[in-house]
Amino acid sequence: MSVAKDSNNKKVTVHTLENMALKGEKISMITAYDYSMAKLVDASNIDVILVGDSAANVMAGYDTTLPITLDEMIYHAASVVRAVNRALVVVDMPFGSYQGNSKMALQSAIRIMKETSANAIKLEGGQEVIESISRILSAGIPVMGHIGLTPQSINKFGTYAVRATSHDEAERVLEDAKALEKAGCFALVLEKIPAELAKRIAEELTIPVIGIGAGCHTDGQVLVLHDMLGITQDFSPRYLRRYLSLGDEIRGAIRQYSADVKSGNFPNEKEQY
Numbered sequence: 217m218s219v220a221k222d223s224n225n226k227k228v229t230v231h232t233l234e235n236m237a238l239k240g241e242k243i244s245m246i247t248a249y250d251y252s253m254a255k256l257v258d259a260s261n262i263d264v265i266l267v268g269d270s271a272a273n274v275m276a277g278y279d280t281t282l283p284i285t286l287d288e289m290i291y292h293a294a295s296v297v298r299a300v301n302r303a304l305v306v307v308d309m310p311f312g313s314y315q316g317n318s319k320m321a322l323q324s325a326i327r328i329m330k331e332t333s334a335n336a337i338k339l340e341g342g343q344e345v346i347e348s349i350s351r352i353l354s355a356g357i358p359v360m361g362h363i364g365l366t367p368q369s370i371n372k373f374g375t376y377a378v379r380a381t382s383h384d385e386a387e388r389v390l391e392d393a394k395a396l397e398k399a400g401c402f403a404l405v406l407e408k409i410p411a412e413l414a415k416r417i418a419e420e421l422t423i424p425v426i427g428i429g430a431g432c433h434t435d436g437q438v439l440v441l442h443d444m445l446g447i448t449q450d451f452s453p454r455y456l457r458r459y460l461s462l463g464d465e466i467r468g469a470i471r472q473y474s475a476d477v478k479s480g481n482f483p484n485e486k487e488q489y
């Protein structure tokens with residue numbers, strides 16, 4: 217599959233990503249949570265849109281991703297899917313919708329696919345979620361794994377610091393990566409781990425490995441939309457590149473509008489009937 221063909225509207229599938237990784241073509245992935253932003257993202261040559269449970273932070277203002285519910289994720293995902301023609305849409309399974317009970321995991325995944333028409337789901341964890349992953353895959357639902365820093369386990373780890381800096385934890389993350397590939401995940405997100413470890417994992421796996429704070433050797437990269445656009449301004453991890461200061465732009469525009477209303481400058485004669 218050529219890059220040119222992909223940039224023209226051909227729907228991205230899990231097989232497209234597999235082929236891209238095999239050919240060494242980098243995969244771009246970004247989050248979106250609503251119709252209007254997803255429409256802009258889909259028109260911007262992005263391969264994968266993640267309806268992340270980071271919606272809990274950037275859309276709902278929670279400190280962690282734990283409170284967002286399955287119903288709320290479905291609402292966000294259905295809004296995104298209505299906007300998207302080209303990108304593959306992956307939906308995060310929220311905390312509490314899959315851990316420890318593979319039957320519930322399958323029911324949650326089926327609800328996401330049925331009620332949103334998304335293309336795949338993502339869930340956090342390694343060997344401890346393999347049973348849930350296998351059950352979801354048995355229903356024909358593609359699964360993306362997510363290891364390294366797993367924000368749904370913040371209460372276990374106590375910090376959002378970089379993970380797998382010790383030899384033992386690095387080996388565990390590598391074993392988890394292999395287990396997820398073996399279980400049938402079509403791709404894997406590695407969050408906030410040393411670049412050298414991410415390189416090793418990307419080399420040892422054949423499925424696409426997408427990094428966030430995991431260096432430049434992975435098959436692709438993912439960022440949270442509101443962070444890279446500069447809508448959120450109080451979150452500045454080393455890995456985050458801000459492509460815009462949209463927060464400043466928005467504040468400036470709204471201040472100007474308010475001033476225009478108060479001064480009687482808006483609306484003018486051409487802006488009325």
Ligand code: KIV
Pocket residue numbers: 247266267268269270271308362405407428438440
């Ligand atoms: O929820 C999210 O946005 C994510 C990305 C950080 C990978 O899981």
